[in-house]
Structures are given as structure tokens and as C-alpha cells.
Amino acid sequence: MSLLLPANVSAYIEKLNFNTNNIYYQLSPEDLHHITIEKGMGKEASSGALAVNTGEFTGRSPMDRFIVKDDMTKDKVWWGNINIPFESDKFDALYDKVIAYLNKKELYVRDSYACADPDYKLNIRIINEYPWSNMFAHNMFLRPTEEELEEFDPEWTVVNAPGFMADPKVDGTRQHNFAILNFSRKIALIGGTGYTGEIKKGIFSALNFILPVYRNTLPMHCSANVGESGDTAIFFGLSGTGKTTLSTDPNRRLIGDDEHGWTPDNTVFNFEGGCYAKVIDLSKNKEPEIYGAIKKGAILENVVMDDNRIVDFSDTSITQNTRVSYPIHHIENIQQPSIGKNVKNIFFLTADAFGVLPPISKLTPAQAAYHFISGYTAKVAGTEAGVVEPQPSFSACFGAPFMPLHPAKYAEMLSKKMKESGVDVWLVNTGWTGGPYGVGTRMKLKYTRAMISAALSGELGLYNYEKYHIHSVFGVAQPRECPGVPTKVLSPRATWNDDEAYYRTAFKLTNAFRENFKKFEEHASEEIRRGGPQRYAF
Ligand code: ATP
Ligand code: MN
Numbered sequence: 001m002s003l004l005l006p007a008n009v010s011a012y013i014e015k016l017n018f019n020t021n022n023i024y025y026q027l028s029p030e031d032l033h034h035i036t037i038e039k040g041m042g043k044e045a046s047s048g049a050l051a052v053n054t055g056e057f058t059g060r061s062p063m064d065r066f067i068v069k070d071d072m073t074k075d076k077v078w079w080g081n082i083n084i085p086f087e088s089d090k091f092d093a094l095y096d097k098v099i100a101y102l103n104k105k106e107l108y109v110r111d112s113y114a115c116a117d118p119d120y121k122l123n124i125r126i127i128n129e130y131p132w133s134n135m136f137a138h139n140m141f142l143r144p145t146e147e148e149l150e151e152f153d154p155e156w157t158v159v160n161a162p163g164f165m166a167d168p169k170v171d172g173t174r175q176h177n178f179a180i181l182n183f184s185r186k187i188a189l190i191g192g193t194g195y196t197g198e199i200k201k202g203i204f205s206a207l208n209f210i211l212p213v214y215r216n217t218l219p220m221h222c223s224a225n226v227g228e229s230g231d232t233a234i235f236f237g238l239s240g241t242g243k244t245t246l247s248t249d250p251n252r253r254l255i256g257d258d259e260h261g262w263t264p265d266n267t268v269f270n271f272e273g274g275c276y277a278k279v280i281d282l283s284k285n286k287e288p289e290i291y292g293a294i295k296k297g298a299i300l301e302n303v304v305m306d307d308n309r310i311v312d313f314s315d316t317s318i319t320q321n322t323r324v325s326y327p328i329h330h331i332e333n334i335q336q337p338s339i340g341k342n343v344k345n346i347f348f349l350t351a352d353a354f355g356v357l358p359p360i361s362k363l364t365p366a367q368a369a370y371h372f373i374s375g376y377t378a379k380v381a382g383t384e385a386g387v388v389e390p391q392p393s394f395s396a397c398f399g400a401p402f403m404p405l406h407p408a409k410y411a412e413m414l415s416k417k418m419k420e421s422g423v424d425v426w427l428v429n430t431g432w433t434g435g436p437y438g439v440g441t442r443m444k445l446k447y448t449r450a451m452i453s454a455a456l457s458g459e460l461g462l463y464n465y466e467k468y469h470i471h472s473v474f475g476v477a478q479p480r481e482c483p484g485v486p487t488k489v490l491s492p493r494a495t496w497n498d499d500e501a502y503y504r505t506a507f508k509l510t511n512a513f514r515e516n517f518k519k520f521e522e523h524a525s526e527e528i529r530r531g532g533p534q535r536y537a538f
Pocket of ligand 2: 243244245257258276277278
């Protein structure tokens, strides 16, 4: 291990006002693993993976995510409570304070890049206070070759200071933690939180601005994989709906599990070089690929281990959001480089805790646009006894917290792409069946996988209308049969055994859809508006 910085890196770091005496540059994941353990910041799990606790924050903090409002962004960003403006002067002052803080620490600097398509390569220099955060950057971003490092010219910088606490009154933040994007200075400044997801989602948010504005490329919060015949499938969905789980399919090559771009040449490329999987209730049996990826080189976050350092994946005592990050090559069947052509199928994943949406249905182009703008999933009720009412949750483009532009911009681009490529679009409910949360059960992963395989192989008999039923409330085409899935499971109403209760709950959901869509109505054509649910009450 050496403190010697290559001259180009050192000059750059000095320009950023860092003092260069305490910097570990481009350490291997092995070194970072060991340093983390030596410093008492982590432990090695029995699988060989590094296990860390991220501290106060075990998830992102969307209310503390800001964008600097200046000439570059003021007329382009969709300002509001998702994209919260931050003053340029305040940023400069806070940045200086963070650097002064970091200058008293040992730092870990790493050069990486985002975007697997060489035409889009975005070089990133990441500066971390903690060794394990730097290892996360190694796992999640793309890794330059030795040769590429020699003439590495960073474009964006991520400054990550989990131990720095802002003073909201002076610094202009909401509270002590913050994640701020500055497009003019090309800096993502993160402080007061050790949650690693802020690092990857910071760069994701930056690309979600850069690609549509300057490259006519659609950024997507989705996973993607490619089949034997070279057909690409993409899976949109909010957190917990199954992007990572369902794209990790032993029969298809994984492109990526979370962030992709769709180019004017109709290719889909991964922004990242790794995956960030939820591990709550992970089982070797049901998800062997992800289970197997948890080995030396992977980082487990906020899991609980016993005395033999065996992880209890069912333990939620630190958080429900336990995670593992690993470089994509920890999965066996991957597409290299992470680029797919020929997009044939799009899946919108939703975890409907009302249990009323069909487990799989086919959408018309107007319905697809409607559901993309709506971005529906549901949050299950808290764990308090007796509370069984799910909450609908809408997030435009299935990723509003990461989208700096107005959702209509992304929706327009997707509609255009869907038309050009003639894709089939499916709505998949990975949530509840047989009743709402508290009464019914989560759809079996085995069934969801079978439905997706049948959609991908064409077995759902798409063009034979007799094999479909148009849902009387949602208007979507629900297949009557699917190989590997009991017929009854395909009809949510049938699984409830109580028609009245089913329709009452379905209307509760359609009303929530209608209420949410109001804010987008002026941007949506008549056709798209008619893509919504068909009925709202008895
Ligand atoms: P994020 O954006 O936060 O990364 P994600 O969309 O990638 O979220 P996953 O990590 O795939 O979501 O989480 C889905 C979770 O739901 C997993 O823990 C998975 O085991 C569980 N699950 C249970 N039943 C199903 C199902 N039928 N389909 C998909 N996932 C299921
Ligand atoms: Mn995921």
C-alpha cells in the first residue's frame, strides 16, 4: 500500500484544495477490506464478504437531496420537493468546509467511470472518508484498466464525508446530512450520511440530467438482461418491486440491475459496474445467484451476524433495507460489455399491496405511457399491530427522486422509443395476491418468474385475444393461462374469494391513480389519459 499519488492525480487534488499527504489512491478491494477491518469499521462474514454498518442512515434521505440552482440548471430542472434548489454561494461555502474537515483525515481516492457504452463514458473521481465507502465505489462503478488510469481525466467528482455534520442555519441544508449536485462544478457533495446508496444515486441523478439534455438518450431506473436470441428485456420499478431479483435470471445474461440508458441507436447500456441487492429474507434456494455473489469482494450492509459470523438474513433489527453490493462479475451469466440491443419487452414492476392488480397483464401503448408517468407501487403498513392498510405510492417514471427534469420529458422519450422499437409492455404485480397486505400473501417468486419467462418466450399467446380477458376496472389485458402458473392465480379477483371486497379495494386504488394523475393531465394527450383505469366506482 502506498501513499504515493501519480502526479496528475496529485495536481488535480491540490486544485480541489485537498492536501495530498494523507491520500490512499486506487487501493485494491482486498486492501480496503482489510483496512476496514483493522480500523474496526467492519467484520468479515463467514462467506468472506465484508460486513459494515452504515450508521445513522440505512437508506437514502430524499428530503436532503439538493441541486444547485444556477444558470445551467435554473430553466431546465423541475424544481419542487423532489429537486430542491440550493444556492450556488452556499454550496461553495459548504464545499470548503467539507474539504477543511476532510483534510484532517486519511482519505481514499478512486478513479472510476459510469456508462458501459464507450461513447458515453463519464469519468468520475471519488473521494471518501471511509475505506468501505471507497470499496463500494469500486464495486458499483465501472473499473478502468491500468492503461485507462494512466491518462485518466476526471469529469465528475464525488466528495463523500459521512462524518461531517452540517449546521443547517449556517450551511443552508435542512439538517445535518445532505447530498447536493452541482452541475456547473460537476461535483456531488455528500455529508452526514454513510449510506452508500447516496453515492451511486448521486451520479445516477447527474446522468438523468446530462443524457436527455445533451445526448438525446433516455436514462432509466430499470434493470436489464438479454436472452439467447439477443433480445433485450428491461424492468422498471420502484424500490423493492424486483428489478434486481428478476433481472438476475440464470437463463438470461444480466446487463445491469438498476440504472440504464437507451440510446438513439436503440442500444441499452448499464451506467454501473455492479449490483446493489436487497438481502432481507434472502434464501439460497430462491435466489441462488445473488446468494452466491455474497463472497470476498462483496460488502454487506446493516446485516446481523451470530458469533460464527453467519448472517441472519431474516434479522431486521438494524433495518429492513439490508443490502449487499458486488461487482457485476460476481454473477455468472452476464453480458460483456453491459450493452444490449434489440429491446423486445418492457416490464413495469409494481408491488401492489392492495392485491388487486393482475400478476401480469399486457398494456397498450397509451396504457404504458399512463403507467410510466404514474409509477405506482404500494408501501405496506407499518409493523404496528392492527394496522393492515397499505398506502399507494406514486413516483413518476418509476424513479422520481432521481429525475431532475419534468417527468413528461422522460415519458415522451420512452413513448417514442416504444413506438420505434415495437416492444411489448407488461405490467407485473410482484406484490399481493388473495387479498391485501395483512390478508393475502406476496406473489410467489416462482410464479412471477414463470410469467416473465412466458412473456419473453411468446408463450402468453399475445395475439390470440381469446386467451385474454380485459380487466373490467383497470382495462389491461390479463392472460387466462400461463405455463407454470395455476390458472386461478392469474385472476386477482378469483384469488380473493370475495368479489365485493375485491372491487371495493380496486376502486380505492383507481381513485388514488386518478388523484395522482391530476398533476400530469395538462402534459398528457387524450389517448394517454384514457390509458388509465377504466372505472372508478360502482
Ligand atoms: P431497489 O431499487 O431498491 O434496488 P429492486 O426493484 O431492485 O429495489 P429487489 O431488490 O429485487 O428490488 O427486491 C425485491 C424483493 O422482494 C426481494 O427481497 C425479493 O426476494 C422479494 N420478492 C418476494 N416475492 C417476489 C416476487 N414475486 N417478485 C419479485 N420479488 C419478490
Ligand atoms: Mn435493485
